[in-house]
Amino acid sequence: MAVYSISEARPKLGDIVRRAAAHQQTVITDHDRPIALVVNFNDWEDMEDTIAALRNQIARAEGVRPVEHEEAKRMLREAAAQAAR
Known part of the structure; x- marks a missing residue:
């Protein structure tokens, strides 16, 4: 599972969404705390x-x-x- 901070995730949003479409989850963190999970709908x-x-x-x-x-x-x-x- 990939993990990105908010600032790292911004320019990679397309890739993160494509990963979700391929059933790969991505965790988004804020100040090293997990705050969101991008997952296939x-x-x-x-x-x-x-x-x-x-x-x-x-x-x-x-x-x-x-x-x-x-x-x-x-x-x-x-x-x-x-x-x-």
Whole structure:
């Protein structure tokens, strides 16, 4: 994994993005602290899906019933309508 400071990354942005497209991650640092990760967008979506699935498994193992997406949207609409009254 490549690591660049912000100032090093600026002129290499095209290369960093092409590396991400090739599934190679790049860390951007500020004063030697990692502050950003440039990663392939599809890889990031896969990571988000994996995290959501793992959270769901943990919740079920703990006996918590996860709220399905459509139910969550309905609940938010009802709360917004109630707040508007």
